[in-house]
Amino acid sequence: MLENINEKCAVVGIFGHKEASKLAYFSLHALQHRGQEAAGISSSDGHKLRIIKDRGLVMRVFDGTKLSTLSGSSAIGHTRYSTAGDDSILDAQPVFARYDLGEMAIVHNGNLTNATEIRDALIKKGAIFQTFMDTENLIHLIAKSEKEHLLDRIIDAVNRIEGAFSLVFLSRTKMFAMRDRHGFRPLSLGRLKNGGYVVASETCAFDLIAAEFIRDIEPGELLVFEEGKAPQSIKVFEPTPKRCIFEYVYFSRPDSVVFGQSVYQTRKNMGIELAKIAPIEADIVIPVPDGGVPAAIGYSQASGIPYEVGIMRNHYIGRTFIEPTQEMRDLKVKMKLSPMTEIIKGKVVIVIDDSIVRGTTSRRIVRMLKEAGAKEVHMRVSSPPTTDPCFYGVDTPDKDKLIAANMSVDEICKYIEADSLAYLDEASLLRSVNATEDNYCTACFTGKYII
Ligand code: SF4
Numbered sequence: 001m002l003e004n005i006n007e008k009c010a011v012v013g014i015f016g017h018k019e020a021s022k023l024a025y026f027s028l029h030a031l032q033h034r035g036q037e038a039a040g041i042s043s044s045d046g047h048k049l050r051i052i053k054d055r056g057l058v059m060r061v062f063d064g065t066k067l068s069t070l071s072g073s074s075a076i077g078h079t080r081y082s083t084a085g086d087d088s089i090l091d092a093q094p095v096f097a098r099y100d101l102g103e104m105a106i107v108h109n110g111n112l113t114n115a116t117e118i119r120d121a122l123i124k125k126g127a128i129f130q131t132f133m134d135t136e137n138l139i140h141l142i143a144k145s146e147k148e149h150l151l152d153r154i155i156d157a158v159n160r161i162e163g164a165f166s167l168v169f170l171s172r173t174k175m176f177a178m179r180d181r182h183g184f185r186p187l188s189l190g191r192l193k194n195g196g197y198v199v200a201s202e203t204c205a206f207d208l209i210a211a212e213f214i215r216d217i218e219p220g221e222l223l224v225f226e227e228g229k230a231p232q233s234i235k236v237f238e239p240t241p242k243r244c245i246f247e248y249v250y251f252s253r254p255d256s257v258v259f260g261q262s263v264y265q266t267r268k269n270m271g272i273e274l275a276k277i278a279p280i281e282a283d284i285v286i287p288v289p290d291g292g293v294p295a296a297i298g299y300s301q302a303s304g305i306p307y308e309v310g311i312m313r314n315h316y317i318g319r320t321f322i323e324p325t326q327e328m329r330d331l332k333v334k335m336k337l338s339p340m341t342e343i344i345k346g347k348v349v350i351v352i353d354d355s356i357v358r359g360t361t362s363r364r365i366v367r368m369l370k371e372a373g374a375k376e377v378h379m380r381v382s383s384p385p386t387t388d389p390c391f392y393g394v395d396t397p398d399k400d401k402l403i404a405a406n407m408s409v410d411e412i413c414k415y416i417e418a419d420s421l422a423y424l425d426e427a428s429l430l431r432s433v434n435a436t437e438d439n440y441c442t443a444c445f446t447g448k449y450i451i
Contacts, residue, residue, distance in 0.1 A: 025067055052069070076168045103171065246390070286350070311365070384445040385445065
């Protein structure tokens with residue numbers, strides 16, 4: 001798929017380590033795939049919060065000098081994806097504020113579905129907002145709460161918001177981590193080698209900093225980190241899990257364990273299921289890199305058709321802005337993906353991708369393979385048709401831009417110029433991730449929104 005659907009953010013928190021900001025930096029590196037537009041870290045030395053954030057990749061935003069100014073034994077960090085035209089530095093996180101109890105910083109992965117109502121109500125009462133981020137609502141709700149302690153104010157504030165949120169808060173002396181009652185977005189807890197703690201959107205961050213995975217933070221659970229104490233768990237909401245199934249399909253890194261399962265294995269299972277429900281005779285199975293790789297391996301193993309690397313991906317081009325003409329758009333895909341002509345020429349090819357969003361990229365891939373001499377190109381997609389947009393923290397095109405919302409599978413097949421096209425069905429997807437429809441959100445495939 002490569003583009004068109006983007007996770008909006010990653011969050012991390014480090015507590016109880018003398019080089020907290022450096023560990024947050026390395027953790028953000030591991031989570032860079034969840035957002036490349038901006039990065040930020042806020043640290044606390046027990047007396048004062050410091051913050052650095054800017055546009056760009058983690059590596060560009062921070063260097064040794066900057067990190068050394070972020071002193072203290074606790075730090076929270078964020079990487080952000082933003083839609084075009086909405087890339088103001090003000091919208092980078094952490095969001096920092098001074099208020100009557102002191103200083104606070106917040107990072108947020110998700111999307112609040114009642115953000116506009118809350119913002120409008122706050123503005124009517126005189127609140128002034130600096131950004132377009134729904135996360136800023138939380139700052140105001142906490143600052144305006146009449147409760148005496150920050151913990152009670154956080155509980156007060158999260159009771160006012162709805163939607164998807166994995167949050168990490170930092171005060172001068174404490175850190176708080178919380179998931180919404182449905183647990184749409186992941187958030188895991190790990191132990192640092194020195195006995196401190198880490199929370200992160202994905203466990204691949206733990207591997208990089210040699211932290212030990214303890215468990216997921218539960219839907220509706222708030223963890224309080226305080227020096228000299230084990231994290232305190234508070235059940236703020238009765239959990240009603242609706243984990244985002246798209247984390248397995250596309251967002252999360254294959255080396256992460258998300259919602260208790262290996263992402264790589266679930267993707268491979270999707271390929272195995274796909275081979276069962278959409279078999280076809282062919283010479284080779286190839287993935288669209290990188291998302292289609294585990295599913296293509298699964299498809300190959302289940303079907304007995306050899307797996308080959310038929311498309312090379314160029315990882316070094318970043319964003320390109322040359323789009324106005326069709327010719328330039330085609331060139332853009334060619335810059336990212338190149339066919340392995342010697343592998344493809346004269347072959348009947350099954351090409352596996354994780355999803356089709358607008359269909360334009362798939363059409364270019366099919367054309368590219370045919371131009372490279374493929375005899376036939378059969379597209380297999382390791383998720384059901386993406387028919388509905390996400391309102392829970394993932395940036396998707398509007399429904400009218402989603403090809404599966406507007407065309408049948410046969411029409412899409414013709415549009416992308418493939419010889420055949422088949423998708424995974426919902427039941428097979430749920431089987432691949434050992435889930436039931438009850439505990440996972442599948443709204444972008446089914447339109448069944450819980451909120
Ligand atoms: S709508 Fe799709 S992308 Fe959004 S939370 Fe649900 S499954 Fe995930």
